[in-house]
Amino acid sequence: MQVSRRIEGSLPVLLGPAVFVVSAVPFDQTDGMTSPVFVATAAAAGVAAWWARRSWWPLAVLGAVFYVWLVMWPPLMVASYYAGTTLRGTRGIASYLGGTAVALGAAVVVGDLIGGRREMVTATPANVALMAMALVGLPFVFGLWTRARRDVLAAARERADRLEREQVMRAEQARAQERARIAREMHDVVAHRVSLMVLHAGALEVRAADEPTARTASMIGDIGREALANLRELLGVLRSNQQPAELSPQPTLADLDRLLDQSRALGISVRRHDHGRPRALGSTVERTAYRVVQEALTNVHKHARDAHTDVHVRFLNDTLQVEVLNRGTVDGPVADRSLPDGRDATLSNERGAERALSDESGAERALPGAGWGLAGLRERVELLGGSLAAGPRREGGYRVTADIPVRAAA
Numbered sequence: 001m002q003v004s005r006r007i008e009g010s011l012p013v014l015l016g017p018a019v020f021v022v023s024a025v026p027f028d029q030t031d032g033m034t035s036p037v038f039v040a041t042a043a044a045a046g047v048a049a050w051w052a053r054r055s056w057w058p059l060a061v062l063g064a065v066f067y068v069w070l071v072m073w074p075p076l077m078v079a080s081y082y083a084g085t086t087l088r089g090t091r092g093i094a095s096y097l098g099g100t101a102v103a104l105g106a107a108v109v110v111g112d113l114i115g116g117r118r119e120m121v122t123a124t125p126a127n128v129a130l131m132a133m134a135l136v137g138l139p140f141v142f143g144l145w146t147r148a149r150r151d152v153l154a155a156a157r158e159r160a161d162r163l164e165r166e167q168v169m170r171a172e173q174a175r176a177q178e179r180a181r182i183a184r185e186m187h188d189v190v191a192h193r194v195s196l197m198v199l200h201a202g203a204l205e206v207r208a209a210d211e212p213t214a215r216t217a218s219m220i221g222d223i224g225r226e227a228l229a230n231l232r233e234l235l236g237v238l239r240s241n242q243q244p245a246e247l248s249p250q251p252t253l254a255d256l257d258r259l260l261d262q263s264r265a266l267g268i269s270v271r272r273h274d275h276g277r278p279r280a281l282g283s284t285v286e287r288t289a290y291r292v293v294q295e296a297l298t299n300v301h302k303h304a305r306d307a308h309t310d311v312h313v314r315f316l317n318d319t320l321q322v323e324v325l326n327r328g329t330v331d332g333p334v335a336d337r338s339l340p341d342g343r344d345a346t347l348s349n350e351r352g353a354e355r356a357l358s359d360e361s362g363a364e365r366a367l368p369g370a371g372w373g374l375a376g377l378r379e380r381v382e383l384l385g386g387s388l389a390a391g392p393r394r395e396g397g398y399r400v401t402a403d404i405p406v407r408a409a410a
Contacts, residue, residue: 013050015078020046022074023066041066045075056082060096064103068110071122073135076100080136084143085150100136104128183238191231198224219265252286253278253313256293260311263297269308270297276315285404288380289313289322292388295377296324296400307397318406319386325399374400 024042045066048059056079063076083096111123121127198221205217251259256272263270280286293311300309307326314321378388386404393399 015052016046016050019049019074019078023072038070041070041072045072048075049078052078052082056086060099064099067135068103068106071107071118073131076103077135077139080139081143081146084140084145085147086143097136097140100132104132104136107131179238183235186231186238187235191228191235194224194227194231198228215265219262223262250283250287251290251294252283253281253289254286256290256311256313259290259294259297263301263309266301268297268300270300271308271310273310273312274315275312278315281315281320281406284384285320285406288384288386288404289320289402291380292322292377292400292402293324295374299374299398299400300324300326304398316406320404320406321401322404323399323401325393326397327395377402 020042023045024038045059045062048062052059059075060079060083063072063074063079066072067076080100083093087093087096107122108128111119111121122131201217201221201224205214205221208214208217260270260272297309300307304326309324309326312321312323312325314323374388374390378390381388381402381404384404385407386402388400388402390400391398
């Protein structure tokens with residue numbers, strides 16, 4: 001396709017010199033390039049052929065005049081081709097063919113008057129038919145074929161572009177519908193349940209008989225309200241198909257102490273240890289590190305609430321290493337093996353080894369887990385070129401370690 005377009009674009013540049021050279025040789029092979037008249041007319045024909053792609057009528061007029069006058073046939077042949085590629089209406093085609101018929105008829109009259117070789121070439125019936133076919137008929141038909149081919153290719157390209165646009169629109173529509181469905185489900189299920197949790201926490205805070213219980217209820221309410229705010233932002237992103245929703249700043253390592261304070265307020269013994277020289281590493285790296293600590297502490301709340309937990313943040317030369325480890329025992333069985341679908345068995349324990357919570361009557365309630373928290377973190381870290389390891393420690397407890405390349409901050 002590109003080669004044919006290049007050839008078609010360079011055709012007028014090649015036709016100009018070709019028409020000039022061929023036109024400078026007269027039909028009787030005498031007095032050609034040595035005649036100033038032939039040189040001048042051939043030059044005019046070459047210029048008109050070079051200009052024919054923009055306007056072919058000057059070439060057609062010169063071709064008719066030069067054929068009657070000097071039997072100069074190249075301009076008329078090239079003009080017939082361009083007429084076939086350009087003319088579309090019946091009236092235009094009839095006008096052109098009528099004009100060429102008049103020129104051929106005038107050439108017959110001039111040939112009869114001059115006689116000799118000129119008469120034999122332009123005035124005999126057989127030669128008239130041959131010249132009409134060679135100079136007008138075949139080039140004109142070839143031009144019509146070229147134009148039809150261009151129209152077919154243009155229609156095919158337009159159809160392909162239209163189908164591609166329709167496919168993109170259908171994909172966007174399906175994506176928007178799925179996003180809206182997910183947003184509705186999250187609003188109707190998750191947001192509703194979290195709202196109820198916040199309301200009950202507020203009621204517990206008001207009716208609490210002692211100060212520690214009120215503080216705990218207040219902390220639960222604050223966490224629930226923060227979760228609702230995050231949910232609203234997420235729902236805004238899901239429902240917005242044109243412009244991004246206004247989002248609050250995403251957490252970084254600067255927010256890590258607040259996260260640890262929330263865990264301490266809920267009864268978890270946790271300490272932070274920084275190693276190396278702290279420095280800004282970019283929002284993507286720090287946000288990923290924050291999420292690693294957040295998910296690890298969530299699992300501590302679920303499975304080892306009474307265990308002492310240490311959070312190590314190591315600022316290495318090319319890597320930010322985040323390590324969360326506890327020294328207690330995790331509730332429920334922990335096996336060092338992998339499931340067939342690629343998830344660690346320890347991740348499955350988030351679903352099966354649920355931490356038991358005691359209510360006022362002494363009955364135990366299980367805190368459910370999705371089973372995909374660490375798997376999602378592993379994908380998040382690996383997208384930045386890092387790695388995440390999670391598993392039980394030989395001396396007891398559990399360890400989560402993430403190595404995040406600093407170059408991901410770029």
